[in-house]
Amino acid sequence: MKLAPEDIVAIWLSLKVALTATALALPLGFAIAWLIVFKKFRGKVALEVLVNLPLTLPPVVIGFFLLLLLGKNGWIGKLLDSSGIPIIFTWKAAVIASATVGFPLLVRSIRLGMESIDRQLIEASRSLGAHWYDTLLTIILPLSLRGILAGSSLMFARSLGEFGATIIVAGNIPGITQTIPLAIYDYASSPSSNAMALSLCLVSVIISVTVLFLHEVLSRKLDRRSTL
Template sequence: MTEWLGPEEWAAVALSLKVAFWATLGALIPGVFVAYTLARWQFYGKQLLNVFVHLPLVLPPVATGYLLLVTFGTQGALGAALKEVGIVFAFRWTGAALAAAVMAFPLLVRSIRLSIEAVDPKLEQAAATLGASRFWVFITVTLPLILPGILAGMVLAFAKAMGEFGATITFVSNIPGQTRTVPSAIYAFLQVPGGETAAIRLVIVAIVVAMGALILSEVLARRIARKVGQA
């Protein structure tokens, strides 16, 4: 691939993989917690939380990126405070990961929530009657049963993070070698004469990575489901 792609194209691919990995990893634990909260808990404001979680799916990505810039930019409400301790997101690859995580979060939560709702609550109640805490019930009963859903959610989040463009370019711009991911690189190549060939190569890479991730997810999900069924 390093011979087929030029240095700038390879840098975009490597950065996209890095951004997608950290975006998915960073969203995982909050995603599981929010999904469990929406699936199992009843509280005032639950529907508002549900709407807030899914808001990035319906908002224009550029609007989401602008909100991130206003909040986490160096002059933003949180960004200024974070800058004081050496944490900067705006116009950095970490900001691209943050934007990708925000955009992928609803898909992750939805997949995990559906898996949790498919688990019979009586199984959890049975473990609780034996004296297990809620956390221990989740770890020993719920988590093994929802692993296929978590895996599916992670793959969806990874694929979404790989393809994120609008929020990313608004929040961190399109800086070669720093914030230029595959979608941003495709856009940049299409703006210059003769850049179509490079853009096509990156489109092919994006398709191959996405298809590979989906196939791997399907294989792993089936294996996990088979092991859970045999347990």
């Protein structure tokens, strides 16, 4: 296996982007899953459609929309630019792209976890004197852990592989925004760099297997805890 110094940076950047995107999306994903599963409100269907939209849209389209939103003339981009926070063509843009594309997977998994909770457990908690936020933290959150874990793993893995939206909003700048898939794309375009591309592919496989392995170990740990 042969890795250039820029490849090491790309691996590190990929991990940083995937971890940050997952960590940032988690609280919002949990809140939205909770709203969809437990609350009745107008516009619930619209929210569900909006959350799931990135699943059906081509990533390049998502990237383009993000570019319109975060670019210098976009309404968020303008605001951030005036505050001196550049987004486009930085690693932060890659985080936003990954978070947007992986978000529906996260919400879906957490939602499945929440839907499997017996409503009477929540009712029991409320009737025992717990406020809604107390019930959320002491009953819903711990009983959704498997869903949260599955969603986080999926989202992390999806973020590692994110290409289409990232290349539009973050570009492909080696050492700054170039993640593993973008580096492989570069290598694959010149036949002499096949060995380098293969090395990065191997790294991708190793990271993915590690994530899946960790997911399994933690899931079993949760299972053991709940059958004590």
